[in-house]
Amino acid sequence: MQHRPAWAPDEVDIERPSVARMYDWFLGGSHNFACDRALAEQAMRVFPDAPYVVRANRSFLGRAVTALCELGIDQFLDLGSGIPTVGNVHEVASAARAGVRTVYVDADPVAVAHASALLSGTPSVSVLHADLRDPEAVLRDAVRAGGLDLTRPVGVLLVSVLPFVPDSDDPAGIVASYRDGTVSGSYLAISHGTNDYKPKVVGEIEDVYARTTQPGVFRGAAEVGRMFAGYELLEPGLVDLIHWRPEPGAIESDPLGADVARYSLIGGVGRRV
Ligand SMILES: C[S@@+](CC[C@H](N)C(=O)[O-])C[C@H]1O[C@@H](n2cnc3c(N)ncnc32)[C@H](O)[C@@H]1O
Known part of the structure; x- marks a missing residue:
C-alpha cells in the first residue's frame, strides 16, 4: 500500500488515480502517487507522446495568456488549473503586464492544497476548490473570494479541462454560462484533445482514463468550435495547438515536429462579442 505523503489532504483516495496528478507526472512533477504513475505509464503505452503533448498544451496556455495581457486583460479565471508547475498563469501574466489578478479553480484536492500552499503569500x-460544472457558484466565489471584477473584461481559461466534462453534463452549455457571466470584450481560451486524427488510439486512451476520478473524452474540431458560440475567434482561429501563434522555431525544435496527429490537440482564443 502507498504511504500517504504529508502534503496529501486527508480526503484524497491515494489508491485511485487522478487526472491532475497524472498530468503532474507527465510534466515531471512530484505531486503524484504510485497509482497515478502506474496508470500514466499505461497511458504512455498507447500514447507514448503524452509528455510532449502536455508540454505543447502548457506552451499554448502561456502564449494565450501573454496575448490576452497584450490585449489589455488584467484578470484571469483559470478553470481546471491543475497542480502548479512551471509557467503558471499568474507568472506568465506578470511577465507581460503589472497588476494582473488570477483566480485558480480546480476540483482536485491535491491541486488546490499545493496551489494554496505555494501561493498563499501572493x-x-x-x-478556489470548486467544480467548474457549477458556473454560477464559481463566478460568485471568483468575485467574493477571488476579487474578480465581472463588470470588466476577464480572460476565461479552459485549457485541457473540458475533456473531463462528459457530454451528459453539457460542456457547451457550461461554457455558455461563463460567457453569459462575463462582459463583452472578455476572452475565452480553450484547448482540447481531438479524435479527428487517430480515433482508435484516442479510444484506447479514453479507456485508460476511465479508471481515474475524472474520466475524459476527446472531441472533434467541429464540436469544440461550437463551444466558441458568442465569441469571435482571434487569428489563426481554432487550429492544431502547435499552430496557434507559435514562437519562432518552436515547432521545428519540438520532438514531435509538425506532425499534428501525434499531438491530437486543438485550441483557440475567442473575444466575447
Ligand atoms: C489535464 S489537467 C490541465 C491543467 C491545466 N489547465 C493545464 O492545461 O496545464 C485538468 C485539470 O482539470 C481539473 N478538473 C477536471 N474536471 C474538473 C471540474 N469539473 N472542475 C474543476 N476542475 C476540474 C483536474 O483536476 C485537473 O487539474
Missing part, C-alpha cells in the same frame, strides 16, 4: 492570486 496577494494577486486566489485558489
Whole structure:
C-alpha cells in the first residue's frame, strides 16, 4: 500500500488515480502517487507522446495568456488549473503586464492544497476548490473570494479541462454560462484533445482514463468550435495547438515536429462579442 505523503489532504483516495496528478507526472512533477504513475505509464503505452503533448498544451496556455495581457486583460479565471508547475498563469501574466489578478479553480484536492500552499503569500492570486460544472457558484466565489471584477473584461481559461466534462453534463452549455457571466470584450481560451486524427488510439486512451476520478473524452474540431458560440475567434482561429501563434522555431525544435496527429490537440482564443 502507498504511504500517504504529508502534503496529501486527508480526503484524497491515494489508491485511485487522478487526472491532475497524472498530468503532474507527465510534466515531471512530484505531486503524484504510485497509482497515478502506474496508470500514466499505461497511458504512455498507447500514447507514448503524452509528455510532449502536455508540454505543447502548457506552451499554448502561456502564449494565450501573454496575448490576452497584450490585449489589455488584467484578470484571469483559470478553470481546471491543475497542480502548479512551471509557467503558471499568474507568472506568465506578470511577465507581460503589472497588476494582473488570477483566480485558480480546480476540483482536485491535491491541486488546490499545493496551489494554496505555494501561493498563499501572493496577494494577486486566489485558489478556489470548486467544480467548474457549477458556473454560477464559481463566478460568485471568483468575485467574493477571488476579487474578480465581472463588470470588466476577464480572460476565461479552459485549457485541457473540458475533456473531463462528459457530454451528459453539457460542456457547451457550461461554457455558455461563463460567457453569459462575463462582459463583452472578455476572452475565452480553450484547448482540447481531438479524435479527428487517430480515433482508435484516442479510444484506447479514453479507456485508460476511465479508471481515474475524472474520466475524459476527446472531441472533434467541429464540436469544440461550437463551444466558441458568442465569441469571435482571434487569428489563426481554432487550429492544431502547435499552430496557434507559435514562437519562432518552436515547432521545428519540438520532438514531435509538425506532425499534428501525434499531438491530437486543438485550441483557440475567442473575444466575447
Ligand atoms: C489535464 S489537467 C490541465 C491543467 C491545466 N489547465 C493545464 O492545461 O496545464 C485538468 C485539470 O482539470 C481539473 N478538473 C477536471 N474536471 C474538473 C471540474 N469539473 N472542475 C474543476 N476542475 C476540474 C483536474 O483536476 C485537473 O487539474
